[in-house]
Amino acid sequence: MATETRAMDKREAQQPQGVERTMTRKVFMPRADIYESGESLVILLDMPGVDEKSVDVTLEKDILTITGTVQPHIPEGHTLAYSEYEIGDYRRAFTISDVDRENITAVVKNGVLRLTLPKSAQARTRKIEVKTQ
Amino acid sequence: MIFPLSRFDPASEIRRLQDDFDSLFSGHSGAVHAFPPVNVWRNEDGVVVTAELPGVERENIDVSVVGDTLTLRGGGEKQSLKEGDMWHRRERLSDAFTRTLQLPFHVDATKVEASFDKGVLTIRLPRAEQDKPRKITIKAA
Numbered sequence: 001m002a003t004e005t006r007a008m009d010k011r012e013a014q015q016p017q018g019v020e021r022t023m024t025r026k027v028f029m030p031r032a033d034i035y036e037s038g039e040s041l042v043i044l045l046d047m048p049g050v051d052e053k054s055v056d057v058t059l060e061k062d063i064l065t066i067t068g069t070v071q072p073h074i075p076e077g078h079t080l081a082y083s084e085y086e087i088g089d090y091r092r093a094f095t096i097s098d099v100d101r102e103n104i105t106a107v108v109k110n111g112v113l114r115l116t117l118p119k120s121a122q123a124r125t126r127k128i129e130v131k132t133q
Numbered sequence: 134m135i136f137p138l139s140r141f142d143p144a145s146e147i148r149r150l151q152d153d154f155d156s157l158f159s160g161h162s163g164a165v166h167a168f169p170p171v172n173v174w175r176n177e178d179g180v181v182v183t184a185e186l187p188g189v190e191r192e193n194i195d196v197s198v199v200g201d202t203l204t205l206r207g208g209g210e211k212q213s214l215k216e217g218d219m220w221h222r223r224e225r226l227s228d229a230f231t232r233t234l235q236l237p238f239h240v241d242a243t244k245v246e247a248s249f250d251k252g253v254l255t256i257r258l259p260r261a262e263q264d265k266p267r268k269i270t271i272k273a274a
Contacts (some may be wrong), residue, residue, distance in 0.1 A: 002206035036144055036223035044212075046225050048185035073255075075174045075181040081237070084170035085185060111187035111252020 013091045026088035030068070030113075033095075041099065047090045048111035049073075055113055057106050065093040066113065083087040098122065168230045169205070177266075180236055180257040187252035188227065194249060196256055198242045202233045203258065239264040 010028040016022065021027065030045040049070035056067045068090040100118045108112045134203040173177060186194065186220040190229075195206035209229030216219065240258040 018163055031224040031226070033212065033223055033225045035217045035218050036221060037215065041221075044188075044225065046187040046252075048187040053253050058193060073253075075182075075257075080172065080174045081175040081180075082171075082173040087172075110189065110191075110249075111185070126182035 010036050010086060010088070014124065018120075021102075023089075025072075026086060027091050028086075029092045030066070030090040032092065040116050043094070043113075043115040043117070045090070045092065045113045047108075047113055048109065049087065050090065050108065050113070052108040055106075055108055057104075057113075057115065059099075059104065061099060063093055063094050064096050064103055064117075065091070066115075067091045068113070077087075091096050152202065166233045169202075171205075171232075171234065171261075173234075175237060177260070179257065180238075180240065182234065182256045182258065184254045185252060186249070186254050188225070189252070191249045194254060196247045196254075198240060198245050198246075198258065201236045201239045202240065202243070203236055203256065204231070205234075208233045 004131045011031045013027040015021070015027075032046075033044040035042055043064075047068040047070075050068035054069045054071075058065050070087060070089055072087050096117060096119050100120045103118045105116045125128060153248055170181055171184045174183075181188045184205065186207070189208050190210070193207045193210065194257040195204075197204045197206075207230060208227060211227050236258065239261040244259045245256065247254065249255075
């Protein structure tokens, strides 16, 4: 699409060149808040319409991939009169490093996925102080 | 003529101009929509309004109806970090919102139902009895 997306529009997820999904439903990139505390990295993803059964989180090498599926809910006997947002599945991937893979936790509440990735032991003790001359 | 490696495609520039013009005159005319974006479904007997409010708590959503106007209010729970934490990315919207919608007809406020599931707010608004069209029988002369 050539037009600029407004800040609130959903952004479509990128697919690798030439690769398609088997379903024709749209896939969007969920908005993310990511922050780092001393002990872990926390990722929050907005995925309205998704619950713990319809979200999938996988970590392969250093790529964390999150996918969520949404059941389109069309009120029976009604037609769409006005639409400001689209409904579709979600997908986003991040590269992460220095994470304690065994202890990643994921919680979904009100359509928001909260991933807590504890830093691995080496990451925590690795800080090297840089001094000025 | 040697074309540079970066692909300059005049045809796509013209197409882009066309798209920009189209979006100016189409339904979503480039104006920023109010928050939250809503979808409205309707039939003769009522209207269903849906809005996505991920992360908002049910107690922080306010839905009120008067005549043919629906007002949504809520949000405002901003995430704040503890001392020493650092943001990597901040994309989620969490400001407080107030939005008023004009419905296609007056609704029966006593029969309005709102539910909030998986971050999606769904409001069912049945049409007010007085506002329903009356069938008029045509008598033979």
